[in-house]
């Protein structure tokens with residue numbers, strides 16, 4: 001099946017749990033000749049051989065230790081699942097930051113409580129993003145988004161979210177473009193599989209995060225509503 005990885009079929013097999021899933025639910029790892037031997041290819045832009053895997057600590061460990069990745073490398077290698085996970089996380093974080101700033105430049109994002117309320121009232125919202133410490137307003141806005149059938153993503157503290165947009169703090173965001181919303185939702189869901197939700201963005205800028213090791217606990221905690229937006 002690995003030799004067929006570049007054809008456009010909709011399903012891929014996770015190299016960890018061996019489940020067949022739609023490719024959107026998995027992350028592609030591209031094979032490279034040097035350690036760590038596989039690098040995250042979240043946007044599917046790297047050619048060559050690849051491996052598909054759930055963004056999940058357990059699946060990564062299984063794939064690294066029980067041969068799911070080595071099979072596609074076609075040689076015996078020692079793989080470090082935590083280094084591979086760090087690479088995936090760094091790439092997903094850069095992707096999320098790029099998506100949020102891109103939406104901002106395209107004026108497809110409402111920033112702050114008043115703008116988000118307006119976006120909700122006028123039906124422009126496609127995805128709600130709330131800071132982990134957004135307090136009371138968070139529940140009210142999450143309930144409103146829920147009523148509209150919109151997905152919800154939990155980001156880091158409002159001071160860190162604010163820094164992305166050059167503000168002191170930002171508690172809530174509404175993404176108003178369907179395509180960007182879907183990509184943010186997907187990247188956030190993958191990220192939450194490898195890091196606790198609410199850890200993006202970092203206090204420090206993400207750039208240069210490649211290979212940086214995180215001291216964050218690797219528990220799997222999904223507080224991302226995994227419902228597809230309309």
Ligand SMILES: [Zn+2]
Nearest residue numbers: 014017054059
């Ligand atoms: Zn899996």
